[in-house]
Amino acid sequence: MALGLQTRESTEAAPQPGLFRTIVESITDGIVVIDERSTILYCNPAAERLFGWPDGELAGRPIDVLVPEEYRPRHQFRVRAFAHGEAQSRRMGSRQAHILGQRYDGSEISLGITILRSGSMMMAVIRDLSDWIRENRELERLANTDPLSGLQNRRGFSEAAERAIRKGPGEDCRFFLLMLDIDFFKQVNDRHGHDAGDAAIRNVAVVMREALRSKDLVARWGGEEFVALLSLNGRKEALMVAERLRMRIASTTFSGGPGVALGMTASIGLVDGPGEGEGLDAFVRRADLALYEAKAKGRNRVVFLSP
Structure with missing residues (x-):
């Protein structure tokens, strides 16, 4: 040369x-x-x-x-x-x-x-x-992960959900958005301390990972709220998935301190979509309205809100 x-x-x-x-x-x-x-x-x-x-x-x-x-x-x-x-x-x-x-x-x-x-x-x-x-991907993963629950955080979920929605739900499927809130979470913190509250959040995260599929997008939305984007055949299947998740949370106990076993329940709002021209933010707001209705009706229940 x-x-x-x-x-x-x-x-x-x-x-x-x-x-x-x-x-x-x-x-x-x-x-x-x-x-x-x-x-x-x-x-x-x-x-x-x-x-x-x-x-x-x-x-x-x-x-x-x-x-x-x-x-x-x-x-x-x-x-x-x-x-x-x-x-x-x-x-x-x-x-x-x-x-x-x-x-x-x-x-x-x-x-x-x-x-x-x-x-x-x-x-x-x-x-x-x-x-x-590899290092960049690990940094990105950490930036998109909630450190307490190990689930995606709001930022990571929003990015992944928007990509999934652009791609589409798959043949013969529809998207459903599930929003979950731990009932009376403040009382757990007030009576048993923040360590017990953290344990409740981790427990819900474990149940959601086990109850939902690996392809479902699951995240801690903030505080005691969680969100999941599901691709399912229809409303009946979505309600079955949400109800199964609610019952598994209600049947699970976690440690509230030495010798203290605590139980909890969760309220779930469920919507399908997104509707034509509806962005992710509006989609999430509808799920939040469904969650609000579930809590207003007495908590520990699933409410599906039609568009």
């Missing part, structure tokens, strides 16, 4: 090509050079390690061997577009929008790539973003 350097005044102090090769072969970022036919002309040791290829076996192979098969047509199109475009460099993938590469063993890897063009050759500088992606 030919490397050169031009200075403004002279080339007397220019680094020797051997220094460039030492740098290229020592850095931790992978470097891959391809020709106009997308054949690999050169790759440094970091690239071989990154993609898990044996030493010296990448040169001469098509660049497609480093791309998952399903993405190869799109990758080829992007490479051709860059080769015939005016730009001399381009960033492909970032911490916000990574791309996928393929290792020698077939596993996938998240990458950030900068490509540069020199005549008919292109060079890619490749960085492994896998650790950053």
Whole structure:
């Protein structure tokens, strides 16, 4: 691989090509050079390690061997577009929008790539973003999780529910929104302390996870209120699910302190939708109205509120 350097005044102090090769072969970022036919002309040791290829076996192979098969047509199109475009460099993938590469063993890897063009050759500088992606996803999970209950928090639920609603409930299904409130929660705190109140919240979270399906979106909405987005066949099934949840909460006890076993009940509001042109906020407000009616009618009951 030919490397050169031009200075403004002279080339007397220019680094020797051997220094460039030492740098290229020592850095931790992978470097891959391809020709106009997308054949690999050169790759440094970091690239071989990154993609898990044996030493010296990448040169001469098509660049497609480093791309998952399903993405190869799109990758080829992007490479051709860059080769015939005016730009001399381009960033492909970032911490916000990574791309996928393929290792020698077939596993996938998240990458950030900068490509540069020199005549008919292109060079890619490749960085492994896998650790950053994992850390970012964990931070996002923590930001969307309620620390007391372990369920999604309001922010996480709102984002996930809006995505689910845009996607649709599935064939022969409708969305139902369930809002649940622990009855007389303040009395638990006042009589037995906040530790008992925290135990009640954790207990309800456990029951909801066990009573509902893994694909249902379940969250602690705030305080002693919980919410769930369900995709079900119809009103009858939704009422059965809500009633089963109510009865399981009523039959569960939890610790209110040393030697103290407490029980509790919950009121549940249930609505279907969202209606045409109705956003998530309005959908939630209808469920809250249904919950208010359940509490007004004596608590420990399910109320379905028609649109």
